Ligand SMILES: Nc1ncnc2c1ncn2[C@@H]1O[C@H](COP(=O)(O)OP(=O)(O)OP(=O)(O)O)[C@@H](O)[C@H]1O
């Protein structure tokens with residue numbers, strides 16, 4: 001891996017999957033504005049490198065379908081609630097980016113024209129070609145999926161060179177680092193090895209899409225300021241998953 005101080009991007013176009021949970025910062029629920037602003041600043045710094053930037057944001061800081069359904073709401077309804085949560089996060093992130101002078105558009109997989117544009121692939125490509133940051137909201141638009149799957153799907157659809165998973169941990173480990181103190185981190189690993197070892201990098205549907213389409217994944221901590229531009233330039237602390 002090249003040094004973290006490198007400033008030349010390795011990619012033309014990337015999709016960053018931003019953890020929904022990360023947006024709540026030290027709070028127990030919802031959005032913590034200083035954290036949203038800090039993550040937006042990291043995305044703005046990545047964009048300033050000249051990289052075309054797409055973003056998918058999770059909804060775990062507000063609603064997850066499985067949690068809602070555990071309280072008696074049917075699963076599909078819970079999942080639609082989760083997708084709406086991702087729209088709120090996308091709007092918050094877009095507003096923070098716009099305040100920092102970055103032209104940003106939110107495209108939702110669920111039609112809500114009073115709120116934001118509806119996702120179509122040509123529209124997304126046109127925005128990206130014009131140098132706008134595009135935030136894909138409402139996941140895939142279908143229940144029983146996750147925003148990781150939406151991230152892999154949109155990255156492939158829009159011809160991204162890599163999917164950057166900005167998450168709670170600083171890479172892929174031999175086990176869950178939050179529960180297994182003996183787990184060790186990979187610098188690099190292949191899609192096949194992730195499958196063979198059953199490592200929980202992303203959900204299975206997302207990972208299958210990435211593997212089938214030879215989409216490189218870079219997994220790193222969103223809590224490290226500057227990590228997004230750093231990994232785009234080949235630095236930072238991260239695990240790179242390739243074919
Ligand atoms: N082998 C592994 N390597 C790395 N992390 C792992 C592994 N197995 C399980 N995990 C867990 O996966 C979590 C990250 O995945 P997950 O997609 O659930 O969260 P997220 O990125 O915060 O997304 P969101 O909040 O948007 O749902 C980490 O916090 C980590 O505890």
Ligand SMILES: O=c1ccn([C@@H]2O[C@H](COP(=O)(O)O)[C@@H](O)[C@H]2O)c(=O)[nH]1
Pocket residue numbers: 020057058059060063064065066078079080081082083085086138139140141142143144145146147148149150
């Ligand atoms: O394509 C999708 C994406 C998401 N959902 C629902 O939204 C929540 C929040 O997304 P996370 O990926 O967990 O952050 C998810 O739990 C699902 O309930 C969906 O149904 N379809």
